[in-house]
Amino acid sequence: MSAVREGGLPFRLTRQRRAILEEVRAAGGHPRAADIFLQVRRREPRLAYATVYNTLHLLARHGLIQSFDFGEGASRFDPRTDRHDHLACRNCGRLVDVEIDLGQAARRLQEETGFSVEAYHVEVRGLCPGCQRAEGD
């Protein structure tokens, strides 16, 4: 019988992994893998890029963080682990956490389509207050 790991996780929370997880939490937003890499690298100069990718996906797969794709090329990682939605500024890219309850609609879809609905994510786009002011065209 193997010893219980920290937090009962099915993988080792090594120095590198812990640093990556803490950086996602400390970043205070929705950082990209490259952001994490550059930041953690200052404490762990030998850290490899692949380790960041692998770890971020590992952490996401096990629910310690979430990963979102807003079609910008790079994924955005999120320290929040609960279901929630996002409001994105089309000008500056700022991401704000929001909450939209679609329980009703989800059940309706399930009946209408035969799909078993497991999750949903709403992406709302617009202009943040700052960018509204700056815009005139």
Add this chain to the structure above:
Amino acid sequence: MSAVREGGLPFRLTRQRRAILEEVRAAGGHPRAADIFLQVRRREPRLAYATVYNTLHLLARHGLIQSFDFGEGASRFDPRTDRHDHLACRNCGRLVDVEIDLGQAARRLQEETGFSVEAYHVEVRGLCPGCQRAEGD
């Protein structure tokens, strides 16, 4: 004063562009740029890949088609031009058009956050009927 182009478009609807647009419509789903390229190439053997990319984005920018990113790497193009949402099978990737009205929630968000909300898109994930049957693990 320049002559009015077909449909009053601000660009020429050339043989290649027309073929690409028609293929998006004929594909009957949510094709990728590569799908369009391979298909149109059978009628236009000299068609370049870049022309497909440029044209798809051109058509999307001018509202003749839509473009969606489901985080699969390649974008999905859509002959529908009206706002709508998508139900995606996490197993086979099948995409079904659905409609979810978020007008109420959008107005609420606008007030709460100060953002001017311009658009939204709901991505619902689950298992399609076929894949439900095939799954047992």
Add this chain to the structure above:
DNA sequence: CTGAGATTTAGACCAGATATAAAAACATCA
């Protein structure tokens, strides 16, 4: 200690997407 398995490193590799420059197609008008 020691060896098997887990993890990290370093760098090659892949695909979608984008940029560029030259060639070709097209529109306009003398």
Add this chain to the structure above:
DNA sequence: TGATGTTTTTATATCTGGTCTAAATCTCAG
């Protein structure tokens, strides 16, 4: 109709996020 400027296409190089691999390193139960 032929000259000329503009738009579009082609062909190819380049960029970038992401993935893969193999060797080195680490960890821990025995």
